[in-house]
Amino acid sequence: MLKYLAKKIVGTKNERELKKIRPLVDKVNALEASTQALSDDELKAKTIEFRERYAAGESLDDLMPEAFAVVREASVRTTGMRHFDVQLIGGAVLHAGNIAEMKTGEGKTLVATLPVYLNALSGKGVHVITVNDYLAKRDSEWMGKIYRFLGLEVGVIVHGLTDEERKAAYGADITYGTNNELGFDYLRDNMKFRIEDYVQREHNFAIVDEVDSILIDEARTPLIISGPAxxxxxxxxxxxxxxxxxxxxxxxxxxxxxxxxxxxxxxxxxxxxxxxxxxxxxxxxxxxxxxxxxxxxxxxxxxxxxxxxxxxxxxxxxxxxxxxxxxxxxxxxxxxxxxxxxxxxxxxxxENQTLATITYQNYFRLYSKLAGMTGTADTEAAEFKKIYDLEVAVIPTNVPMQRIDNTDKVYRTKDEKFAAVIEEIREAHQKGQPCLVGTISVESSEYLSNLLKKAKIKHNVLNAKNHAHEATIIADAGKQGAVTIATNMAGRGTDIKLGEGVLELGGLHIVGTERHESRRIDNQLRGRSGRQGDPGSSQFFLSLEDDLMRIFGGDRIKNLMDRFGMQEGEPIEHTLVNRAIENAQKKVENYHFEVRKHLLEYDDVMNQQRQIIYTYRREILGGEGVDGMVEERIDQILHDIFQLSIPAVGYTQDVKQEELSESFRYYFSFAPDFGRFDDTAKVTEVREGLRAQVFEVLHRKEEEIGKERFFALKRYFLLNIIDTAWKDNLLSMDRLKEGIGLRSYGQKNPLTEYKREAFELFENMMSRIKEETVVILFKVEIAKEEEPPSLQDAASVPEARNRAERRRQQKKAQKSTPAANALCPCGSGVKYKLCCGAN
Structure with a gap:
C-alpha cells in the first residue's frame, strides 16, 4: 500500500528519471529557431566549433543541448525528418550509457543520431551495432546523410571486406557494423603478427540496436575462431x-x-x-x-x-x-x-580446436561506454543491470498506443489450433485487413504455408530460408489484403507501413501461432502493429501440444480446460490461463538467464587470462619492452636455478657446481666458468658473476647475428611461443570445462574447482613460455646471409626449433663421436648415450 501511494505521489523510478531529462528538451527546443536561421555552411561549421570547445575542456554533457539542436536541424535538411521531443529524451538516455526501450515505429534509428554525433566529437570513434549486414548498410547510408552533412566520416563493417577496408571503416568517426563482425575482428586482431595490421582502434562508445537480441539472446553462444584438430x-x-x-x-x-x-x-x-x-x-x-x-x-x-x-x-x-x-x-x-x-x-x-574465443558479454564490456535501444528490454532489466550495469528507461510513445491485444485462445490439439488460425486469417483477408502471422520455426511456417495454399489464400513467407528478401516482404506486409508469415523476426529494423485504406479496416492484425519461450519475442511480434498511434490488433493461438505448454505449463491448463468442460475445437480464454502461460515463460527466461550467467562465470576466468596474453602480444608487436621481457625471463630462470644450487649464505665451494652446470647447459647452452671465482668469493658475488656470464653469451650472440636481426628473432620467438602455448591452454581449458561438472558428485563446487585448476594451467603455461623463450634464444643459430623469420610469415615455433636443430645436427656431424658418458654436444645437458647417442 505504501509503495502504491509513493508511486502516486512521486511517480515510478522511470518517471522520475525521465523528468530529470525534461530541462534538456526545453533547452534544445529553445535553440531551434536560432539553429534554423543558420546557413548550411554555418551549420556544418558547428562541428569544428564543438570539437575545439571539447579540446579546450568543455564536456560532452555541456555541448549536448547545442549538438542535439544541430543534429535535429541537419536531419530536417537531409532526410526531412524532425526529432520529436520523446526522441530527444531517448537520445539523452543513450548518451548517459543506458538502454532506451522505445515501441516499434517510434524512430530508434533516428534517435541514435543524437548521441552518436555528440560522442563522435571526441574523435575516439563511435560504433553503432546492428543485427545484420542489411541494416548496417541501410542505416550507414540513411543516417549517414546527417553525419556527412555535418562533416563527419561514416564507415560500415559487413561480411567480405578486406583488412584495408575494415581498417578504414574503423578509422571513421562513426562505424556501423554487426555484432558478429565486430567481435570476430577483435579476435582476429589479437592473432595478427604486425600491430599495423590491427583493424580496430580503442573501444570508446557503442550503441547496440536490438540490444535485447544481441546482449541477451545471442549471449548464450560465444564467438569462437577455430582451426582443424x-x-x-x-x-x-x-x-x-x-x-x-x-x-x-x-x-x-x-x-x-x-x-x-x-x-x-x-x-x-x-x-x-x-x-x-x-x-x-x-x-x-x-x-x-x-x-x-x-x-x-x-x-x-x-x-x-x-x-x-x-x-x-x-x-x-x-x-x-x-x-x-x-x-x-x-x-x-x-x-x-x-x-x-x-x-x-x-x-x-x-572437428575444430579453439584458437580464440570471447563471449558477447566480455566483448561489449570492453567499451568505455555502452548503450542500447530496442522495443522490448524492460522484462530483462535485471539481467542488463547485473551483467552489463545498464539501466533500462522506458520512453513514452509520441502518440498514445491504440492497438488492441486480445487474450490468448488455447486449444487442446495443434490441429484444432491451426484450423482456428486459418479461419482467423480468412476472416481478416476477406475484409482486406493485412495479417502478419508469427511462427517460432521454419518447419511451422512451412506447415502453415501449406494450409494457406489449400485454403487458396495468397501469402508471403519470411523465414531463414529466404531472409535475404526480408525488407521487401516486410515493406509489403501492411498493404490491403496482404498475408505474411514470419519466423521470429517479423521485420526487425524495418517498419511495416500501412497501405491505403488499411486504417479504416482496423490496421495491421497480428496472429501468433504459438507462444515463444521469451515474452520479449512475443512483444516484438505484437509491436509490428500500432506504430505511431495507428490502430491495430493482436491474437495469439496456442495448444496443449505446443512445446512451451507441454513442457512447462500444460497440466495445469489442461486441468482448467477439463474443469470448464471444453469441447473439441472450442478454445479457452481466461485470465488464469494467461497467467499460467506467463509463468511458464518466466520459468524458461530464468533458466536461460542461468545458462548465460553460468557461461559468463566460466568465461570471466578465461577473460582474465585473455587480457594478459593479448596485452603481452600488443607489447611485443609494438616492440616496446621486448628486451625487458627477455631479460625478465632470464632472471626468473636464474632465480629458480640459484634457489636450488646456491645456498643463501656461503662461499664458492658451497655452490653445487655440477648441478648448476647441468642447468646452464639446458637453459643457456653453455657451462659456466667457475674459474672466475676464487674460493673466498661470497655466494652473492657468484650469483652476480653467473648472471653476467649469461648476458655476455647473449650479447655475443647478438653481435654475431646483428643487433636488428637478433631483435627481430626475439620478437618472433616470443610471439610464436605465446601463441602456441595459448592455443594449447585453450584446448586444456575446454577439456577442463567438459568434465568439471562431475566434481559436484564429490561435494565440490565445480566453478571453484574450475577457477583453481584454470589458475594452475595458466601458471604452467606462463612458466612454459618463460622457459621455451630462453632455451630457444640461446640455442638458435642463424647464418649472416640468412634472413631472420618475419612476424608476418610466422607460422609456428616448431619451424624455428627445427631450423636450430638442423644446424646443431650439421655441426655435430662434423665432430667426432663423443664418449658414451660424456655430455651430449647438442647442449641438452644430458649424457650422450641417453640423448643423440641413443639413435
Missing part, C-alpha cells in the same frame, strides 16, 4: 550408426527442458554390443562415449528446420531460435555439429 571423422559415423538402432524409453531417455538425452543401463549394454567393446566407460573408450552422447543429442534434441537447416550446398547451418535467421560462420562446438552432419548424411567437416 587431428580427429578422424570415422568415429562420428560409427556413433551415428549405433544411435539409429537404439529405442527411446528402453535404451535412452530424452530431457527436453535441458535439451539432453541420456543412455539407460540397457542402452549402455546395447551400445557396447553394437560397438563390439566390453566397457563403454573404460578410459580408452571415453572419446567413443562422447561421440555416442553427442549423436544422441543430434538425433533427439536438435531438429532440422527448427534448430538448424541443410543449405543448398549440403552444409548444416545453425538457425538462431530467437530471430529465425541463419547464423553465418557459426558451428556447434564439442563435436555436436559433426554429429548432426553424420545424422543428415552430409560431408563431415573436421
Amino acid at each position: 587431428e580427429v578422424s571423422t570415422d568415429d562420428y559415423y560409427r556413433a551415428d550408426k549405433v544411435v539409429r538402432q537404439l529405442q527411446e524409453g528402453e535404451h535412452f531417455n530424452i530431457d527436453e527442458k535441458s535439451r539432453n538425452t541420456v543412455l539407460t543401463e540397457p542402452g549402455v549394454k546395447q551400445a557396447e554390443a553394437l560397438l563390439g567393446i566390453e566397457n563403454l566407460y573404460d578410459v580408452s573408450n571415453m572419446k567413443l562415449l562422447h561421440h555416442v552422447n553427442q549423436s544422441l543429442k543430434a538425433h533427439h534434441n536438435y531438429q532440422r528446420d527448427i534448430h538448424y537447416m541443410v543449405d543448398e550446398d549440403g552444409k548444416v547451418v545453425i538457425v538462431d531460435e530467437f530471430t529465425g535467421r541463419v547464423l553465418e560462420g557459426r558451428r556447434y562446438s564439442d563435436g555436436l555439429h559433426q554429429a548432426i552432419e553424420a545424422k543428415e548424411q552430409v560431408p563431415i567437416e573436421r
Whole structure:
C-alpha cells in the first residue's frame, strides 16, 4: 500500500528519471529557431566549433543541448525528418550509457543520431551495432546523410571486406557494423603478427540496436575462431550408426527442458554390443562415449528446420531460435555439429580446436561506454543491470498506443489450433485487413504455408530460408489484403507501413501461432502493429501440444480446460490461463538467464587470462619492452636455478657446481666458468658473476647475428611461443570445462574447482613460455646471409626449433663421436648415450 501511494505521489523510478531529462528538451527546443536561421555552411561549421570547445575542456554533457539542436536541424535538411521531443529524451538516455526501450515505429534509428554525433566529437570513434549486414548498410547510408552533412566520416563493417577496408571503416568517426563482425575482428586482431595490421582502434562508445537480441539472446553462444584438430571423422559415423538402432524409453531417455538425452543401463549394454567393446566407460573408450552422447543429442534434441537447416550446398547451418535467421560462420562446438552432419548424411567437416574465443558479454564490456535501444528490454532489466550495469528507461510513445491485444485462445490439439488460425486469417483477408502471422520455426511456417495454399489464400513467407528478401516482404506486409508469415523476426529494423485504406479496416492484425519461450519475442511480434498511434490488433493461438505448454505449463491448463468442460475445437480464454502461460515463460527466461550467467562465470576466468596474453602480444608487436621481457625471463630462470644450487649464505665451494652446470647447459647452452671465482668469493658475488656470464653469451650472440636481426628473432620467438602455448591452454581449458561438472558428485563446487585448476594451467603455461623463450634464444643459430623469420610469415615455433636443430645436427656431424658418458654436444645437458647417442 505504501509503495502504491509513493508511486502516486512521486511517480515510478522511470518517471522520475525521465523528468530529470525534461530541462534538456526545453533547452534544445529553445535553440531551434536560432539553429534554423543558420546557413548550411554555418551549420556544418558547428562541428569544428564543438570539437575545439571539447579540446579546450568543455564536456560532452555541456555541448549536448547545442549538438542535439544541430543534429535535429541537419536531419530536417537531409532526410526531412524532425526529432520529436520523446526522441530527444531517448537520445539523452543513450548518451548517459543506458538502454532506451522505445515501441516499434517510434524512430530508434533516428534517435541514435543524437548521441552518436555528440560522442563522435571526441574523435575516439563511435560504433553503432546492428543485427545484420542489411541494416548496417541501410542505416550507414540513411543516417549517414546527417553525419556527412555535418562533416563527419561514416564507415560500415559487413561480411567480405578486406583488412584495408575494415581498417578504414574503423578509422571513421562513426562505424556501423554487426555484432558478429565486430567481435570476430577483435579476435582476429589479437592473432595478427604486425600491430599495423590491427583493424580496430580503442573501444570508446557503442550503441547496440536490438540490444535485447544481441546482449541477451545471442549471449548464450560465444564467438569462437577455430582451426582443424587431428580427429578422424570415422568415429562420428560409427556413433551415428549405433544411435539409429537404439529405442527411446528402453535404451535412452530424452530431457527436453535441458535439451539432453541420456543412455539407460540397457542402452549402455546395447551400445557396447553394437560397438563390439566390453566397457563403454573404460578410459580408452571415453572419446567413443562422447561421440555416442553427442549423436544422441543430434538425433533427439536438435531438429532440422527448427534448430538448424541443410543449405543448398549440403552444409548444416545453425538457425538462431530467437530471430529465425541463419547464423553465418557459426558451428556447434564439442563435436555436436559433426554429429548432426553424420545424422543428415552430409560431408563431415573436421572437428575444430579453439584458437580464440570471447563471449558477447566480455566483448561489449570492453567499451568505455555502452548503450542500447530496442522495443522490448524492460522484462530483462535485471539481467542488463547485473551483467552489463545498464539501466533500462522506458520512453513514452509520441502518440498514445491504440492497438488492441486480445487474450490468448488455447486449444487442446495443434490441429484444432491451426484450423482456428486459418479461419482467423480468412476472416481478416476477406475484409482486406493485412495479417502478419508469427511462427517460432521454419518447419511451422512451412506447415502453415501449406494450409494457406489449400485454403487458396495468397501469402508471403519470411523465414531463414529466404531472409535475404526480408525488407521487401516486410515493406509489403501492411498493404490491403496482404498475408505474411514470419519466423521470429517479423521485420526487425524495418517498419511495416500501412497501405491505403488499411486504417479504416482496423490496421495491421497480428496472429501468433504459438507462444515463444521469451515474452520479449512475443512483444516484438505484437509491436509490428500500432506504430505511431495507428490502430491495430493482436491474437495469439496456442495448444496443449505446443512445446512451451507441454513442457512447462500444460497440466495445469489442461486441468482448467477439463474443469470448464471444453469441447473439441472450442478454445479457452481466461485470465488464469494467461497467467499460467506467463509463468511458464518466466520459468524458461530464468533458466536461460542461468545458462548465460553460468557461461559468463566460466568465461570471466578465461577473460582474465585473455587480457594478459593479448596485452603481452600488443607489447611485443609494438616492440616496446621486448628486451625487458627477455631479460625478465632470464632472471626468473636464474632465480629458480640459484634457489636450488646456491645456498643463501656461503662461499664458492658451497655452490653445487655440477648441478648448476647441468642447468646452464639446458637453459643457456653453455657451462659456466667457475674459474672466475676464487674460493673466498661470497655466494652473492657468484650469483652476480653467473648472471653476467649469461648476458655476455647473449650479447655475443647478438653481435654475431646483428643487433636488428637478433631483435627481430626475439620478437618472433616470443610471439610464436605465446601463441602456441595459448592455443594449447585453450584446448586444456575446454577439456577442463567438459568434465568439471562431475566434481559436484564429490561435494565440490565445480566453478571453484574450475577457477583453481584454470589458475594452475595458466601458471604452467606462463612458466612454459618463460622457459621455451630462453632455451630457444640461446640455442638458435642463424647464418649472416640468412634472413631472420618475419612476424608476418610466422607460422609456428616448431619451424624455428627445427631450423636450430638442423644446424646443431650439421655441426655435430662434423665432430667426432663423443664418449658414451660424456655430455651430449647438442647442449641438452644430458649424457650422450641417453640423448643423440641413443639413435
